Amino acid sequence: MKEALRDTFEKVLEKATGEDLTVLSQMLNGLAKKQSGHENTYFKDLFLMEADFREGECEVAIPVTPLIYNTFSIVHGGVTATLLDTVMGVMANRLLPPGQQAVTSNLTIHYLAPGTGKFLKAKANVIHRGTKTMVMEGIAFRDDGTKIAHCTGSFFILKLK
Amino acid sequence: MKEALRDTFEKVLEKATGEDLTVLSQMLNGLAKKQSGHENTYFKDLFLMEADFREGECEVAIPVTPLIYNTFSIVHGGVTATLLDTVMGVMANRLLPPGQQAVTSNLTIHYLAPGTGKFLKAKANVIHRGTKTMVMEGIAFRDDGTKIAHCTGSFFILKLK
Amino acid sequence: MKEALRDTFEKVLEKATGEDLTVLSQMLNGLAKKQSGHENTYFKDLFLMEADFREGECEVAIPVTPLIYNTFSIVHGGVTATLLDTVMGVMANRLLPPGQQAVTSNLTIHYLAPGTGKFLKAKANVIHRGTKTMVMEGIAFRDDGTKIAHCTGSFFILKLK
Amino acid sequence: MKEALRDTFEKVLEKATGEDLTVLSQMLNGLAKKQSGHENTYFKDLFLMEADFREGECEVAIPVTPLIYNTFSIVHGGVTATLLDTVMGVMANRLLPPGQQAVTSNLTIHYLAPGTGKFLKAKANVIHRGTKTMVMEGIAFRDDGTKIAHCTGSFFILKLK
Numbered sequence: 001m002k003e004a005l006r007d008t009f010e011k012v013l014e015k016a017t018g019e020d021l022t023v024l025s026q027m028l029n030g031l032a033k034k035q036s037g038h039e040n041t042y043f044k045d046l047f048l049m050e051a052d053f054r055e056g057e058c059e060v061a062i063p064v065t066p067l068i069y070n071t072f073s074i075v076h077g078g079v080t081a082t083l084l085d086t087v088m089g090v091m092a093n094r095l096l097p098p099g100q101q102a103v104t105s106n107l108t109i110h111y112l113a114p115g116t117g118k119f120l121k122a123k124a125n126v127i128h129r130g131t132k133t134m135v136m137e138g139i140a141f142r143d144d145g146t147k148i149a150h151c152t153g154s155f156f157i158l159k160l161k
Numbered sequence: 162m163k164e165a166l167r168d169t170f171e172k173v174l175e176k177a178t179g180e181d182l183t184v185l186s187q188m189l190n191g192l193a194k195k196q197s198g199h200e201n202t203y204f205k206d207l208f209l210m211e212a213d214f215r216e217g218e219c220e221v222a223i224p225v226t227p228l229i230y231n232t233f234s235i236v237h238g239g240v241t242a243t244l245l246d247t248v249m250g251v252m253a254n255r256l257l258p259p260g261q262q263a264v265t266s267n268l269t270i271h272y273l274a275p276g277t278g279k280f281l282k283a284k285a286n287v288i289h290r291g292t293k294t295m296v297m298e299g300i301a302f303r304d305d306g307t308k309i310a311h312c313t314g315s316f317f318i319l320k321l322k
Numbered sequence: 323m324k325e326a327l328r329d330t331f332e333k334v335l336e337k338a339t340g341e342d343l344t345v346l347s348q349m350l351n352g353l354a355k356k357q358s359g360h361e362n363t364y365f366k367d368l369f370l371m372e373a374d375f376r377e378g379e380c381e382v383a384i385p386v387t388p389l390i391y392n393t394f395s396i397v398h399g400g401v402t403a404t405l406l407d408t409v410m411g412v413m414a415n416r417l418l419p420p421g422q423q424a425v426t427s428n429l430t431i432h433y434l435a436p437g438t439g440k441f442l443k444a445k446a447n448v449i450h451r452g453t454k455t456m457v458m459e460g461i462a463f464r465d466d467g468t469k470i471a472h473c474t475g476s477f478f479i480l481k482l483k
Numbered sequence: 484m485k486e487a488l489r490d491t492f493e494k495v496l497e498k499a500t501g502e503d504l505t506v507l508s509q510m511l512n513g514l515a516k517k518q519s520g521h522e523n524t525y526f527k528d529l530f531l532m533e534a535d536f537r538e539g540e541c542e543v544a545i546p547v548t549p550l551i552y553n554t555f556s557i558v559h560g561g562v563t564a565t566l567l568d569t570v571m572g573v574m575a576n577r578l579l580p581p582g583q584q585a586v587t588s589n590l591t592i593h594y595l596a597p598g599t600g601k602f603l604k605a606k607a608n609v610i611h612r613g614t615k616t617m618v619m620e621g622i623a624f625r626d627d628g629t630k631i632a633h634c635t636g637s638f639f640i641l642k643l644k
Binding site for chain 2: 042076082
């Protein structure tokens with residue numbers, strides 16, 4: 001399999017545009033990061049998503065690269081949705097005691113402005129903390145501070161055995 | 162830059178688990194597909210998303226691979242959101258005359274069951290077609306037909322010059 | 323207290339426009355209906371809401387009168403929301419076995435066209451029936467069949483002791 | 484017609500429970516208020532809804548009475564929806580220049596706690612102010628400050644001739 005991969009890699013490399021090289025580099029570095037021991041998902045490392053949680057606040061950032069463009073060369077709405085779901089989920093799970101886990105039950109996203117610039121970041125707030133569900137708010141911004149999307153979501157609280 | 166990429170590629174390859182190889186293969190094949198002349202995004206080709214539109218119906222499919230897992234090894238909710246946004250957007254845009262374009266204004270997603278199996282697919286329906294906005298419905302399924310998510314979304318209709 | 327009410331009633335009657343009389347008539351008939359033994363709420367009887375459930379389908383209707391106008395003399399969006407919440411809630415509860423009760427957890431409503439005509443009616447469908455939650459769809463129409471609003475909502479299932 | 488109304492009024496009065504009298508009193512006082520020159524709707528006066536707008540903040544309050552109970556003797560979710568739609572709509576319209584009008588395009592409401600106590604109040608915030616749409620947030624509280632519902636909504640901005 002490795003030989004076949006090498007073959008495909010060389011073919012892709014040969015035909016690569018500058019943008020292709022950027023994307024290929026992001027992919028390989030994402031994989032390398034995943035291998036370096038982070039307990040992350042391929043998905044998160046590929047998109048170079050970084051979560052930061054301190055003093056009760058949670059922030060997740062993602063660089064804007066061609067990899068996450070939609071057909072209009074702005075950030076795909078699905079990536080913004082992923083960013084918002086991630087920041088709310090990370091924050092919700094941080095607030096729960098060991099043995100409990102929050103999973104997304106529903107999301108409502110309002111898209112406010114195009115996702116452009118060097119990176120996007122998102123913050124989460126708690127709207128309601130119940131015993132069975134949590135309602136969270138997530139807001140995504142450009143690097144210049146422009147709000148690009150607003151989200152609310154319900155999370156079920158699972159009791160793990 | 163190509164030499165640096167080759168270097169990273171070899172390092173990743175050396176340490177690769179079986180799952181890493183699967184993901185690396187998907188990435189390289191996605192890039193090769195993008196290079197082969199599809200007018201697609203990196204994003205869509207990387208996830209091997211395929212849109213099919215015939216007889217007024219639109220369907221988008223995506224294979225379930227480790228690349229799109231969340232930390233619980235089921236499909237990341239953000240990927241399901243992307244799939245739903247894509248199927249609704251593709252369908253909305255197919256219905257518009259040349260010179261008009263539909264962009265997502267808001268989305269509401271209800272997650273119903275875990276995304277597992279070999280692939281996910283999603284279908285779209287028109288709830289309302291106005292002159293300024295369209296309201297769409299999107300439904301995502303597992304390969305066994307189980308409904309995993311339901312979505313409604315508003316799309317603004319832009320008049321391009 | 324009754325004497326004071328009579329007094330207010332006569333004062334209102336004296337100043338009443340034709341529209342005031344229509345509204346007053348609706349109010350008193352709604353109260354009379356409530357008193358006649360229906361196990362309804364004041365709210366439902368006042369708005370003359372009628373629920374019909376047969377062959378697995380649920381429909382709720384409400385006459386369009388000045389009582390439910392907003393400041394633009396079309397049906398208040400809150401009344402349409404009430405109609406949709408009611409039809410989904412009635413249907414969800416009909417599907418549950420004795421000892422279980424569905425309560426609204428969240429609602430998303432898309433307003434599609436003004437509420438006008440002689441009456442509005444709404445229908446409900448089940449999107450997902452789980453053991454802890456149900457996801458319902460509600461659609462509201464004018465008497466001429468025009469769709470005026472589309473709604474999805476999650477309902478928690480409570481186990482009563 | 485007035486004689487028929489008097490007749491119905493007396494019949495309702497004769498059979499009235501204490502709760503019926505409370506509701507009848509609210510209805511008649513609501514109508515009297517409407518007649519006294521307020522440029523309000525029957526709907527708003529009947530529910531004794533009061534909007535207060537000062538220093539850039541908008542608040543709408545409604546007393547909790549049997550009139551707005553659901554079948555479980557807590558405030559009907561549709562009334563809470565009406566309260567939230569109203570507070571967001573009033574605030575959005577106050578922010579627009581003359582000749583423009585905001586109408587609700589969609590609403591998402593998360594219900595957080597039962598509506599009980601002596602009154603409910605709701606506040607609105609601007610999430611996004613665009614040229615074609617505004618996105619608003621509305622939050623409803625009990626008199627003791629408990630948050631009972633959270634809402635976001637999109638409003639279309641109409642340019643009146």
